[in-house]
Amino acid sequence: MSETSTMQAIARLVPQGARVLDLGCGDGALLDLLQRTRGCTGYGVEYADANVLACVRRGVNVLQLNLEDGLAVFEDNSFDVVLQIDTLQHLRNAETMLRETARVGRHGIVAFPNFAHWPNRLSVLRGRMPVTRRLPYQWYDTPNIRVGTYKDFEVLAGKNRLRILDAFGLQDGQEVRFLPNARAGTAVFHFEHS
């Protein structure tokens, strides 16, 4: 998901000069891009030692925290945009974190692998869990403990009273706006709390 085209597709959603919180910021590449190309400021949250080090190397403000412990260090509405890029699917408390994302940020942007992408459906039809470039893990060793679809997220967003500002799929770095639930490996949602 760190391909440049995908990152740029996400970055386009972030307003110039926004104050950004990137939950599960990985090696800090997206934050770095936002800082360099869009004049953004902000912080990344990351748990893995190697990623924290990579962020420090890049000069990104990284905070080594466990998202499962919540976002207590962040005040309400303290960020323009909170990003959860390929993070949601790793969280035991995914719904709580979604609410926390909406609490801390005026806008939220969430991206995650869309399990209803057609190759995944085909695989399940054949009786096997999908193993693809986007979902490269076997069912028994996958870190993706929350496996959902584009449509599932719409339902979850509605349940949590999130107003969806924009939603689309991403496939090979291209936006997919026609039948994204079947045609895109990645679901992207841009929302605010109502």
Added chain:
Amino acid sequence: MPGFFMSFIATPQFMHFPEALPLQGGASIQDYTLAYETYGTLNAERSNAVLVCHALNASHHVAGVYEGQPKSEGWWDNMIGPGKPVDTNRFFVIGVNNLGSCFGSTGPMHTHPGTGRVYGADFPVVTVEDWVDAQARLLDRLGITRLAAVMGGSLGGMQALSWTLQYPERMRHAVVVASAPNLTAENIAFNEVARRAIVTDPDFHGGHFYAHGVIPKRGLRIARMIGHITYLSDDVMNEKFGRQLRDGLEPKYSTQDIEFQIESYLRHQGDKFSDYFDANTYLLITRALDYFDPARRHGGSLTRALAPVRARYLLVSFSTDWRFAPARSREIVKALLDNRRDVAYAEIDAPHGHDAFLLEDARYMAVVRSYFDNIAKELA
């Protein structure tokens, strides 16, 4: 052992200050001396200076070894030196011994210039803020207006934090390791037990033991033993000593002999410490720890206390440090976030308790190294 080849010769220096330094407690101290060491070269722009603040029992001897004493490595020799995470080939590093300490700067064992008598218990109470003021005067004398970074661990981290509040324009970065915005009640309690051990030692003589030609070693030993327990983690102590008996496999069934290895270790540490540390210094420094609380004058709000901060921060804590727990570092992180300051925070999963900040840990060293690499790039 790479450290051996990297070692360089450190030379202590002394700076005398005739003018009075007003202290937070209302008193002042004059005609005082600060012991310090420097490593590396100050660049032409005078922009590459890094001030390293020391903790309870350390000193200005941060790195390197003394001439002819190969085992006299500074207390942060694994962190600071040529090619080390804080690379003295690029940075000009300054270590200062704090007022009231017992390693060369003016302390309770020295003569009060006003009375001609040894200070002893009359040495004024000094605070973290006072130390920072004294360090700032030393920097003035060295012609350094703005530091590349101020850094420290534990009580040294408190000084680095205080620097960014007292002199917000005088540094680019602050590196605060295994520290806290104040001590918890439990922490103060440990300090108090240590102080009582010293003060109730019959050789203490109300702090004027120098005149009696004695040293309250029993008190110092016990103070050190208590401190040492709190610097380690339960796991590390178990791993190192477990329930091992010192002599043989069978207990001796004695109430007073050393029975377990851990007892032997603590007594050894206590003995060593009582040979070189000053009892009044121990009281002064633990008191400075207790008093430090920048949020106090801001209704307990650390966020408001940190409003003046301009420095960019690197904070590091260690998962098994229960004396300066990660949660305390996170309080500083939060206050910096609330003030929209730049901060990076690494929480290192290390087994060694509070002592971890002085030990070699690849992740910890790599984070500090990368952070200083970036500072060096910034200066270039």
